[in-house]
Amino acid sequence: MSDFERKIRALLQQPLPGSRGQIKMSPRPVNESRFQFKQRPNAREGAVLILFYPDQGEFYLPLIKRPSYEGAHGGQVSLPGGKLEEGDENLIDTALREAEEEIGIDRSQVEVLGQMSQLYIPASDFVVLPVVGIMSEKPNFKPDSYEVARILLTPFERLLDPNYRKEKRMTISHQYQIDSPFYDIEEEVVWGATAMILSELVTAWEEFE
Numbered sequence: 417m418s419d420f421e422r423k424i425r426a427l428l429q430q431p432l433p434g435s436r437g438q439i440k441m442s443p444r445p446v447n448e449s450r451f452q453f454k455q456r457p458n459a460r461e462g463a464v465l466i467l468f469y470p471d472q473g474e475f476y477l478p479l480i481k482r483p484s485y486e487g488a489h490g491g492q493v494s495l496p497g498g499k500l501e502e503g504d505e506n507l508i509d510t511a512l513r514e515a516e517e518e519i520g521i522d523r524s525q526v527e528v529l530g531q532m533s534q535l536y537i538p539a540s541d542f543v544v545l546p547v548v549g550i551m552s553e554k555p556n557f558k559p560d561s562y563e564v565a566r567i568l569l570t571p572f573e574r575l576l577d578p579n580y581r582k583e584k585r586m587t588i589s590h591q592y593q594i595d596s597p598f599y600d601i602e603e604e605v606v607w608g609a610t611a612m613i614l615s616e617l618v619t620a621w622e623e624f625e
Contacts (some may be wrong), residue, residue, distance in 0.1 A: 427624045428530030437619030443596040450536045455494035465509035469551040479568040511547035520558025533611030
């Protein structure tokens with residue numbers, strides 16, 4: 417087992433930063449109500465997969481860019497994942513199934529290490545559970561052309577580098593402007609819920625003792 421894997425396993429056994437880590441990459445002004453997702457019993461449930469794998473001495477995770485379409489998340493960069501379906505045993509099963517469907521991984525080769533804190537996404541009324549998994553080698557990615565425009569193979573070290581954390585003014589809902597932190601990954605803007613989920617993981621990594 418690599419030092420990286422040992423650290424990931426260990427930090428997932430400790431109390432997570434939760435909203436304290438997520439809020440670092442939250443759009444401004446911060447919507448404080450999104451952190452009270454337990455008060456939203458009617459919100460839909462979903463899960464995403466943070467999937468680590470080794471490649472040339474580093475550990476990577478895949479992000480996906482959604483095709484452009486009319487909807488809350490069209491054209492955005494996200495983690496593989498989606499909504500809880502009737503046949504899913506639980507949200508971990510959801511994350512694995514969606515990743516298999518979207519990027520073509522073999523879910524049987526994924527070892528689930530744990531999970532990060534849930535996050536409420538106001539735009540789509542979802543409470544999302546980030547599941548953390550690892551594979552022993554780089555998977556043979558096969559993106560679904562309907563759901564994935566491109567896969568961004570992202571070194572975890574890049575998320576730790578402050579030079580890739582930036583901020584810009586963005587217009588959402590055609591007129592509402594926000595100032596949003598983002599990760600600059602392969603010239604794509606990784607912001608919103610995806611950036612917040614990754615930020616909690618980065619915070620846990622940086623604070624681990």
